[in-house]
Amino acid sequence: MQSKIIVMQVSRQSVSRMNRRNKIILAVVLVAVVIAVVVTVVVLVTRKSGEDTRIICDKSRNSDLPFCDSSLSFDSRIKDLISRLTVEEKIGLLVNRAAGASVNVELSFYNWWNEALHGVADNTAVIGTFFRPPTEYSTVFPQIISLSTSFDMNLYLQIANSTGNEARAFHNAGNADLTFWSPNINIYRDPRWGRGQETPGEDPFLSAEYARMVIDGLQGDEDKVGYLKVSACCKHFAAHSLETDRYSFDAVVNKQDMADTYLPVFKTCVENKVTSIMTAYSGINGVPATANKYYITDVIRGQWGFDGYIVSDCGAVDNVINDHKYTKTESENCHAVLDAGVDIECGDFFTRSGYLQAAVSDGSVTEAMLDTALYRGFRVLMRLGYFEKDDKRPYKEFQPEDVDSETHRQLALDAARRSIVLLKNDVTESTGAPPLPLHHLDFASNGASVALIGPHVNASTVFLGNYHGIPSFIKVPLNEIQRYWSDVKWEAGCEVDSFENNRLIEAENLARSSSQVILFVGINTEIEGEFGDRHNITFTGLQTDLIRRVLAVALQPVIMVVVSGGAIDLSAYKNDPRVGAIVWAGYIGQSGGEAIADVLFGNYNPSGRLTQTFYDTNFLDQVTLQDMNMRPVNGSPGRTYRFFTGNPVYPFGHGLSYTSFQYTFASEADVQIPQSSSGCTYVVVRVQNIGSLPGDHSVLTFVAPPNAGLEGRPIKNLKDFQKLHNVVASQIRDVQICLNIDMFKLANLDGEFEVVLGEWTLMVGDITKGIVIY
Numbered sequence: 001m002q003s004k005i006i007v008m009q010v011s012r013q014s015v016s017r018m019n020r021r022n023k024i025i026l027a028v029v030l031v032a033v034v035i036a037v038v039v040t041v042v043v044l045v046t047r048k049s050g051e052d053t054r055i056i057c058d059k060s061r062n063s064d065l066p067f068c069d070s071s072l073s074f075d076s077r078i079k080d081l082i083s084r085l086t087v088e089e090k091i092g093l094l095v096n097r098a099a100g101a102s103v104n105v106e107l108s109f110y111n112w113w114n115e116a117l118h119g120v121a122d123n124t125a126v127i128g129t130f131f132r133p134p135t136e137y138s139t140v141f142p143q144i145i146s147l148s149t150s151f152d153m154n155l156y157l158q159i160a161n162s163t164g165n166e167a168r169a170f171h172n173a174g175n176a177d178l179t180f181w182s183p184n185i186n187i188y189r190d191p192r193w194g195r196g197q198e199t200p201g202e203d204p205f206l207s208a209e210y211a212r213m214v215i216d217g218l219q220g221d222e223d224k225v226g227y228l229k230v231s232a233c234c235k236h237f238a239a240h241s242l243e244t245d246r247y248s249f250d251a252v253v254n255k256q257d258m259a260d261t262y263l264p265v266f267k268t269c270v271e272n273k274v275t276s277i278m279t280a281y282s283g284i285n286g287v288p289a290t291a292n293k294y295y296i297t298d299v300i301r302g303q304w305g306f307d308g309y310i311v312s313d314c315g316a317v318d319n320v321i322n323d324h325k326y327t328k329t330e331s332e333n334c335h336a337v338l339d340a341g342v343d344i345e346c347g348d349f350f351t352r353s354g355y356l357q358a359a360v361s362d363g364s365v366t367e368a369m370l371d372t373a374l375y376r377g378f379r380v381l382m383r384l385g386y387f388e389k390d391d392k393r394p395y396k397e398f399q400p401e402d403v404d405s406e407t408h409r410q411l412a413l414d415a416a417r418r419s420i421v422l423l424k425n426d427v428t429e430s431t432g433a434p435p436l437p438l439h440h441l442d443f444a445s446n447g448a449s450v451a452l453i454g455p456h457v458n459a460s461t462v463f464l465g466n467y468h469g470i471p472s473f474i475k476v477p478l479n480e481i482q483r484y485w486s487d488v489k490w491e492a493g494c495e496v497d498s499f500e501n502n503r504l505i506e507a508e509n510l511a512r513s514s515s516q517v518i519l520f521v522g523i524n525t526e527i528e529g530e531f532g533d534r535h536n537i538t539f540t541g542l543q544t545d546l547i548r549r550v551l552a553v554a555l556q557p558v559i560m561v562v563v564s565g566g567a568i569d570l571s572a573y574k575n576d577p578r579v580g581a582i583v584w585a586g587y588i589g590q591s592g593g594e595a596i597a598d599v600l601f602g603n604y605n606p607s608g609r610l611t612q613t614f615y616d617t618n619f620l621d622q623v624t625l626q627d628m629n630m631r632p633v634n635g636s637p638g639r640t641y642r643f644f645t646g647n648p649v650y651p652f653g654h655g656l657s658y659t660s661f662q663y664t665f666a667s668e669a670d671v672q673i674p675q676s677s678s679g680c681t682y683v684v685v686r687v688q689n690i691g692s693l694p695g696d697h698s699v700l701t702f703v704a705p706p707n708a709g710l711e712g713r714p715i716k717n718l719k720d721f722q723k724l725h726n727v728v729a730s731q732i733r734d735v736q737i738c739l740n741i742d743m744f745k746l747a748n749l750d751g752e753f754e755v756v757l758g759e760w761t762l763m764v765g766d767i768t769k770g771i772v773i774y
């Protein structure tokens, strides 16, 4: 600005009248003016084209190249981009911390590894935190094992959609990339598994339905918008379900279990256009999952038609050579993994000490193999709009104000309430009513006193589970209960997972002098988590002693609130009349304490139903964690409600309400379905609320085959679930159940599904109906 004014002033003077000295001054000024103008123009031009240097195709070196030309096909753009990369650059782009490129094109660092299991998660191990202004917090929804108990497809979708919107907003703010490695849909095969909490539980059908909603919610409507919102990833392929020895473990899985337990959810992911699949650490029948060409190339891509990118679990490429000892040299290892069909390595085997570079030099890996892997990764980035210029970028509407928004906080609270399971609520003799909900006790008027006892009374971060974000607040039970009753006394009594701070005597004394005790017990993600399977399913530390002492002196039946992801052996309390009620509240997210208080006081009528079998401790002695068999063989009692031959403490699907629901079939007649049929044969179930309170209710429909539980047949299979919201007292709702012939197929010993003829049983709640397949 200043230099232009000088130019105008100078030009008004008459040059002819100037003396020599003036001419020199003028020349100096003119040179200065020219330099200033040039510098200004250069600054303006570069600022314009590099307005947002995070956007690859707004970089001046890239913007005119074909790969940035949105009028061309994705295919030709990707090929153009790959053709401009050096071998070294290609290798650097195939690991999770993708280095970018600078020789012929300018690609920024790209982080393939982002997580959004139940809200955008912190990923400090990889790139430092995402959680910096303007996205300092994310909404932390309930951990999946709890969320799944809602059996509510719409809730699953709303949470995944909100998470995807937050994820895109994190990206738009420059704080995350676009490929998110969620959901975890491995079957929760054994209660000891530390990461079972990340999954929707033990049932393949529910897990597949859940996966569909997550993919839709995270990826958005690509057909309508033209681009993916963020990329989802189904993990860990396949049969992953333990942490102990996971780097070298070989999962021995028979064809029948593979077909009807371990593979179906992944197949559903592919059918629903998931854009990524992650391989497991373990081996599958002798071949490491990360070098398993049969599964990756023949099954996932070949038979199922997967067209996204395959990523290794983090460090799994190292495990192929160092733990599985499947390959002998580094070059051979690179070949085995890429040849199997893995595209992106999470880890740094490819880049460390030039291993992949050497494999290319010695001919073990061709440059074409690098190009194929890059193509699959870049294609997903293209579909995300990552290579569009700023003016063509999709999903720009998601901004920091959409993160941790009031709407999402409300959804997280609502979801936490719906994720709580009421396991027990027996009528108390002295009052003639069950202990819950608590509103019938008028503590103010009768001078009764309430004691909250146990190490989870003041639980906070425990509600976040694992793979969580940073919430802007966490609601703790103590404070939230005090909002209903200000005058509560409390005592931790002991710690969750240590023998320190023994205050059992103090707890016992408090229990003795209180009219109602609520126990807050359970475990945490130090006890069950990644790297940590449990070896027992009992309460840890001094908690069993604590409970024993409290029950011995409590004046009224005690209410137990149990916080955990996996099942805890509750057999000692199920039939003990001194325990009036048991509420299973898992790692239910940022509003955990508030949701628990709402359920205890009847502000929300619980409707969760277990998605995992609650076994007793004997189960662990009968089958090892490493035994992958689902069916009862070799002394195993069988796993999950589909095959377990013992008596569970609380079965899959168990969950009480403060009201009761009665089921009747609209028609009495048996149903006949010819094996040649197509489409739906409908059965209508009338569900009536026969209690006095309104409530939500999940209707679960199972089918049991002829000879159920014999000859490797399942006892029953879940085939349908529907959520009824706010059914008021005496209201009747009709539930239509579509039966189709595929529900009456079972996997045989060769892993092939066949229709099983004969008399099946339809089971809805406590009513059954014959179904004849002929």
Ligand SMILES: *[C@@H]1O[C@H](CO)[C@@H](O)[C@H](O)[C@H]1NC(C)=O
Pocket (backbone or CB within 6 Å): 157, 158, 161, 162, 165
């Ligand atoms: C997902 O969220 C967006 C933004 O709030 C909304 O417009 C869209 O309808 C939601 N999608 C679903 C399936 O709920």
Ligand SMILES: *[C@@H]1O[C@H](CO)[C@@H](O)[C@H](O)[C@H]1NC(C)=O
Pocket (backbone or CB within 6 Å): 458, 460, 461, 476
């Ligand atoms: C509850 O825990 C928080 C930390 O999570 C702590 O700051 C607070 O003092 C605890 N409350 C009580 C009453 O101990």
Ligand SMILES: *[C@@H]1O[C@H](CO)[C@@H](O)[C@H](O)[C@H]1NC(C)=O
Pocket (backbone or CB within 6 Å): 527, 533, 534, 535, 536, 537, 538, 540, 541
């Ligand atoms: C149960 O396992 C936990 C850790 O998972 C351990 O701390 C505890 O000592 C074990 N308890 C028993 C009775 O073995």
